[in-house]
Amino acid sequence: MKIVIIGAGAMGSLYGAKLSTAEAPVYLLDVWPEQVRAINEGGITVEDAASGAAEAYPKIRAFSDAAEAGEADLAIVFVKSTLTARAVRENRAVFGEHTTVLTLQNGLGNVEGIAETLPRGRIIAGTTAQGATLLGPGRVRHGGKGKTVIGELDGSVTERIKAVADLFNRAGLETEISANVEGLIWDKLLVNVGINALTAITGVPNGELLLHEELAELLAAAVAEGEQVAGAKGVKLNIPDPVSHTREVCAATGKNRSSMLQDILAGRPTEIDRINGAILREGAAVGIAAPVNAVLHKLVTFLEKNGAGKPRRGM
Numbered sequence: 410m411k412i413v414i415i416g417a418g419a420m421g422s423l424y425g426a427k428l429s430t431a432e433a434p435v436y437l438l439d440v441w442p443e444q445v446r447a448i449n450e451g452g453i454t455v456e457d458a459a460s461g462a463a464e465a466y467p468k469i470r471a472f473s474d475a476a477e478a479g480e481a482d483l484a485i486v487f488v489k490s491t492l493t494a495r496a497v498r499e500n501r502a503v504f505g506e507h508t509t510v511l512t513l514q515n516g517l518g519n520v521e522g523i524a525e526t527l528p529r530g531r532i533i534a535g536t537t538a539q540g541a542t543l544l545g546p547g548r549v550r551h552g553g554k555g556k557t558v559i560g561e562l563d564g565s566v567t568e569r570i571k572a573v574a575d576l577f578n579r580a581g582l583e584t585e586i587s588a589n590v591e592g593l594i595w596d597k598l599l600v601n602v603g604i605n606a607l608t609a610i611t612g613v614p615n616g617e618l619l620l621h622e623e624l625a626e627l628l629a630a631a632v633a634e635g636e637q638v639a640g641a642k643g644v645k646l647n648i649p650d651p652v653s654h655t656r657e658v659c660a661a662t663g664k665n666r667s668s669m670l671q672d673i674l675a676g677r678p679t680e681i682d683r684i685n686g687a688i689l690r691e692g693a694a695v696g697i698a699a700p701v702n703a704v705l706h707k708l709v710t711f712l713e714k715n716g717a718g719k720p721r722r723g724m
C-alpha cells in the first residue's frame with residue numbers, strides 16, 4: 410500500500426516514520442524546504458521521551474510537490490485542521506480514483522474540508538492519542554503512546570478499513586476500528602478542549618495540568634461544557650466519562666507539549682477555532698453557553714496575535 414502523508418509536522422513525521430517499517434512505501438509532503446531536505450538526506454529520527462533512546466527511520470522520501478509523490482493508495486492528511494480544505498485542493502495529484510483518504514487530525518470540520526474536493530465515499534476518519542513534538546527538521550520526539558481508532562463514515566467494517574488497521578498495527582501503531590466515527594471525533598475533541606488551550610496559555614506539558622488544582626479544575630470545566638454540547642446535539646460519545654479520560658490522556662502524554670503549545674511557542678496560528686471555538690459555535694447552535702471555553706478561546710487568540718512571553722508595550 411503506497412502511503413502519502415500530507416503535512417510533515419510532528420504527527421505526520423511520527424506516523425510516516427513508524428509506517429515506513431511496515432513494508433509500505435511512505436512519502437511525506439510539506440511546504441517547509443528544510444524539513445523536505447532533512448528527510449531526504451537522513452530520514453526521520455524519533456526520540457522516545459520516556460527512555461531518551463533515538464531511532465532512525467531512513468526509508469522515507471519527502472517532496473514539496475504532490476506530483477512528485479504521485480497517486481497514493483492511502484493518503485493521510487496531517488496538516489493543521491484550519492488548512493485541511495486547502496491542503497487537499499492544492500495536492501490533488503495525490504488523489505487517484507482508488508485513493509482512500511484518512512484524517513486523524515484534531516478538531517471539528519476535517520471530513521467536511523476534505524469533502525469539498527473529494528467524494529465522501531473515499532474518506533475514512535479517526536483519532537490518535539499519540540503525542541509528538543517536532544524537535545527540528547527530520548527529528549521528532551515521541552512524547553506519549555496512545556491508541557489510533559479509525560472507521561468508515563457510515564460505520565461499516567469494510568475490507569479497506571481492516572487493511573488500514575492491519576497496516577498500522579504491523580507498524581507498531583496500536584489501532585482499532587470503530588463504527589461510530591462522529592462519536593470518535595467528539596471524544597478526541599473533548600480531550601483537546603481540556604488540554605490544548607490550557608497548556609498553550611500556561612506553557613506547561615500535558616502531565617502538569619493534573620498537578621495544579623486550578624488547572625485541573627479548568628480542564629474539568631471546559632470538558633464538561635463540551636460534553637453538554639455533544640449531548641444536546643445528540644452525538645453518541647464512545648467514552649463514558651470524558652473528564653476522567655482527558656486526565657488519563659494527560660498522564661499518558663505527560664511529557665508532551667500539546668500541539669497548541671508548540672504552535673504558540675513557534676509563533677504559528679493554532680487550531681483554537683476548530684477546538685474550543687467549535688464548542689462555542691456548536692453550543693450556540695443548540696442554545697448552550699460555554700463560558701470557560703469562551704475565556705480559553707479569547708486568551709489563546711490573544712497569544713496567537715501577540716506572542717507568548719514577549720514584553721508588552723510600556724513594560
Ligand code: PAF
Pocket residue numbers: 515537538539540541600601604605615658662665666667668669
Ligand atoms: O494536540 C495534541 O497535542 C494531542 O492531540 C494530545 C493528545 C492532546 C497530546 O498532546
